[in-house]
Amino acid sequence: MKKSLNAWTVEGSLNFEETFAAVSAAGFDGIELNVDGSGAHSITLSTTKEEFAAIRALSEKYNLPVVSISTSLWGSKMGHPDEWDAGRELIRKQLEAAAELGAGGILIVPGGMGGDYTIASVRKNSIDFLKSMKAEIEETGIFVGVENVWNGFFLSPYDMASFVDEVDSPKIGAYLDAGNMLAFSVSEYWVEILGSRIGCVHVKDYKRNGGLNSGGTWQDVTHGSANWKAIIPELKKAGFDGYLTGEVFKADDTMSWEDYYKKVAGEIAEICTYAE
Secondary structure, three states: OEEEEEHHHOOOOOOHHHHHHHHHHOOOOEEEEEEOOOOOOOEOOOOOHHHHHHHHHHHHHOOOOEEEEEEOOOOOOOOOHHHHHHHHHHHHHHHHHHHHHOOOEEEEOOOOOEOOEOHHHHHHHHHHHHHHOHHHHHHHOOEEEEEOOOOOOOOOHHHHHHHHHHHOOOOEEEEEEOOOOOOOOOHHHHHHHHHHHEEEEEEOEEEEOOOOOOOEEEEOOOOOOOOHHHHHHHHHHOOOOOEEEEOOOOOOOOOOHHHHHHHHHHHHHHHHHHHO
16 A cells, blocks of 8 residues: 545645645655645646646656545535536546546545435435436546545445445445544444445544544544554455545644654555555
């Protein structure tokens, strides 16, 4: 397994070149970029092929592959049919970014409950949306991973597994965030159930105040309640041998950004050893 870093972890004022330079210097093997509304090192819905070419040149210059494309823009788009046009625009931009930058996967987020939209209706709508784009996605050859996030949609690994299975595409699977279930569940259990459906992985950590559903706080990788010595071997058993992408955020104002990146790289390097 290799260590990667989501660009949200990087100091927000850095431009693309500064971002690639900093992440490469810290010892990461790859980087995940994001489609956002704006940002010094963000892809946007208006990013051009020429701009993608410049980003890819930086990836090659710093020997830092772009491994996946995330985004903050999904919201309720997949679950609400009146937002499907915007959803198609977003997923197409993510797929374009992945193709232009050589990334193997993208992250998408189903959901959007509330008001007249029950979890049952949102689940059906999200599955129908993805089925409507199956042929287009499969033609690209790029993996599209649905992520478990804090939106009340995937409440167990069985929810996530059955969702993926009902969509029924070899290119649509699970983007597992190994920290997002820690408040109420156990990460390695999700890996066991999801198995070969997992195509991409986010790593973060959460320290529970006590047992499950007792509250807690986000922590750096290896500083929370995640049992990485169980999670990583379970991922290997499931056939996953890709990038572990850190999605963490600097909280210590006394530490330099450079030292923080190196710290995160060291923590992910440590958990990578559990696959040996």
